[in-house]
Amino acid sequence: MPERFFLSEMEEMTGIAVSECYQCFRCTNGCPAARDMDIVPHRIIGYIISGERECVLSSAGLWACLQCAACSIRCPNGIDVARIFTVLRRMSVESGLAAQTNIHEFDTLMVESIARHGHMYELGTVMRYRLSRRELLKSYRMGIGMIKKRRIGLFPHNVADRNNIRSIIKKTGGRGK
C-alpha cells in the first residue's frame, strides 16, 4: 500500500531531492552490486517516489550495497544514492522490516569494538561475529593464512583516553558500553 509521505519524509530527513530522479538508470548501470539486488538502485529511488515504503525497507538489495558511491557521483541530478541506501538501511532495521540482519550485526560489533578499545580490533570483532552466527570455522583457512603473515593483529590497541571515546558514542546515541 503506497504511503503518501514516504517521499517527503526521505527528502526532509536527508536533504536530498529524491524527486529530481528521472529514471535514467545511470546509478544501476554503474553499480557493482546491482546483479545481487532484488530491487536495483534506480528502482529503489522510483519506489520512494511512488511511496512504496514497505517494499523498499524490506528489500534485500539494500544490504547488497557496498557503499562505493559510483551511483552518487554519476547521478545527473546530484542524488546521493549511496547515502539514501545508508539511511534506508537504518530505517529498515528500526522498523523491523530488514531483509537480513548480519551486516547490521557486524557493523554494531565494530562500533562496540571502538567503544571498548578506541581502535578497531579486527580479530576480536570477527570472532564475536562468527560466534554469534555459530560459524566459528567459516573461512578459518583464510584466518590462519592471515595470522601466519601477521595480516590480522592478535591483540587490541587501546586508546589512552577511552572515556572520551565512550562519551562520544554515548552522546551521539551510538551503541557501545
Next chain:
Amino acid sequence: MIALSYYPGCSLRSSSDFYDISLKKVMAYYGVALKELDDWSCCGALAALMVNEGLSLALSARNIALAEGSGFHLVAPCSACYARTKTAARKIAEDKETRRMVNDALSPLSCNGNIEVKNIIEVFLEYIGIERIADSVSYDLAPIHAVAYYGCLLTRIMGISPSDDIEDPMGMDIILKALGVTVIPWQYKTECCGASSTITNGDVTAKLSGRLIKAVVRSGAQTIVTTCPLCQLNLDLITYLGEDIQPVPVLFLPEIFELAIFGKISGGARHIVSIRDIEQAIAPVKGHVR
C-alpha cells in the same frame, strides 16, 4: 623540512603496519616529517556511518580536534580514514548544527573543521613534487609492468572537490611513471574490490576482486599498485576467497618508492601473494652515481 600531522588509522597499526613503516621510511628520505596525532582513535570507517551518522562525524571530529591543535595539514594514508575525515571536516566547518553536535560529544576536546586533509598521492605530488621523485630513482623499474588501482573511496567523496579525476584518476599513474615503472592503462582504476563484505559475504569480494585481478592479467600487467589498505588486503587474499585464478602481487605505493630508491621492500614478507618476482626483476640504474 616539511611537517604534516599523521593519522595512520587502525589498518596501519595491524593488518598493514608494513605500509606505515614503508611510508615513514620514504617520507623520511624526502625530509617530510610525519607527526602522528597523539592518542588518535578509529574513524569508524563505514561501519559507524551505517549505524549512526552523528557517531561517524563525532569519531572523525576527535581526530580533527587533535590535528587542529597541531597546526599542520593532516595526511591519512587509508582511503576510508581519508574519506571519512575529509567529509566530517567539511561538514563541521560548514554546518553550525553539526559543529555544535560534535563539540558537545567531544568535550573537553573541540574543533571547528578548518583543516586540510590530504591523501598520500597528494602529498607526493604537492609536497615532494614529480621532479624530486624522478631524481631520486636509483633502480630501474621499467621491467615492472603495473596498473594503478585507486579504489572507490579516494575520489568518490560527495560534496568535496576531488583530489583527482573522479572516473579516471591519474595522480598515481604520474608518480609511477616518474619512478620509472611501466604503467599499463586499464579501465578498473576505481572499481570496487568488495570492501568489507569479505567477512559478511565473502563471495561478493571473491567475485569483484577476482574480476579486477583477471582484468590486470588481461592488461598484461604483473602487479597492482594501490594506496588503500582494504583494497590491498582483499586483492591479496584472493586465493583464500575461493576464486580459482592466478593471483598477482599487490603493492602499496610507498613500496614502489622503496624499490626505486633502496632496491628492496622492507615489508616484503608480509605480502600473501609473493612479491619476489618483482624484487628480482629490478637492477640499479646503469651509470647511476650516488
